Amino acid sequence: EIVMTQSPATLSVSPGERATLSCRASQSVNSNLAWYQQKPGQAPRLLIFGASTRATGLPARFSGRGSGTEFTLSISSLQSEDFAVYYCQQYNNWPRTFGQGTNVEIK
Amino acid sequence: QVQLVESGGGVVQPGRSLRLSCAASGFTFSSCDMNWVRQAPGKGLEWVAVISYDGSAKYYADSVKGRFTISRDNSKNTLYLQMNSLRAEDTAVYYCARDQGDPVIPLDYWGQGTLVTVSS
Numbered sequence: 063e064i065v066m067t068q069s070p071a072t073l074s075v076s077p078g079e080r081a082t083l084s085c086r087a088s089q090s091v092n093s094n095l096a097w098y099q100q101k102p103g104q105a106p107r108l109l110i111f112g113a114s115t116r117a118t119g120l121p122a123r124f125s126g127r128g129s130g131t132e133f134t135l136s137i138s139s140l141q142s143e144d145f146a147v148y149y150c151q152q153y154n155n156w157p158r159t160f161g162q163g164t165n166v167e168i169k
Numbered sequence: 170q171v172q173l174v175e176s177g178g179g180v181v182q183p184g185r186s187l188r189l190s191c192a193a194s195g196f197t198f199s200s201c202d203m204n205w206v207r208q209a210p211g212k213g214l215e216w217v218a219v220i221s222y223d224g225s226a227k228y229y230a231d232s233v234k235g236r237f238t239i240s241r242d243n244s245k246n247t248l249y250l251q252m253n254s255l256r257a258e259d260t261a262v263y264y265c266a267r268d269q270g271d272p273v274i275p276l277d278y279w280g281q282g283t284l285v286t287v288s289s
Contacts, residue, residue, distance in 0.1 A: 096276065100214075105279035105281055108274070111274050151216070157229070158204075158275070159216065160216060
């Protein structure tokens with residue numbers, strides 16, 4: 063199975079600053095990469111699919127880049143509601159696999 | 170609006186069985202592939218299984234293959250997960266989530282989850 067590795071595990075950022083999260087696949091997943099956000103006690107929410115396409119209603123401060131094995135999620139100016147855990151997931155191969163998550167916390 | 174509501178979770182002894190359900194509404198259920206994803210307490214997300222829109226194709230995570238069975242009843246707009254030979258490591262919140270479209274938009278809507286606790 064494809065192993066997804068996210069870094070860093072925890073990212074401490076001040077409100078208004080930029081955050082950049084990384085996700086690496088153990089083999090190419092083309093552009094079949096999604097990002098999800100999860101807040102405590104809530105179900106995950108789809109943010110990005112196709113590596114760079116924003117889900118409906120997602121603010122433009124969220125952007126995704128990459129293809130093959132290297133991907134990034136950037137949040138240009140962190141708002142209070144953006145502090146959460148972020149997961150990448152590949153859907154190029156079965157079984158689908160998630161990264162272990164990046165916790166974006168308030169600095 | 171799209172709604173996915175899971176049910177059937179609870180406390181079960183190791184080795185026993187449990188069946189989860191996910192009632193769907195607000196969209197054409199019979200047109201969408203459906204997934205189960207789980208999350209152990211304090212841990213990350215683990216994809217469990219998927220079933221195609223018509224039930225003809227199913228895929229499973231290695232960790233549940235041979236023990237779990239995903240199925241659906243399009244006449245009832247309901248997704249199921251039959252879990253047999255349960256183990257302590259199956260303890261988790263189980264979410265159902267849909268895939269939409271072709272090319273696929275993965276896991277674009279999720280239910281609120283149902284907790285399964287495997288313990289003696």
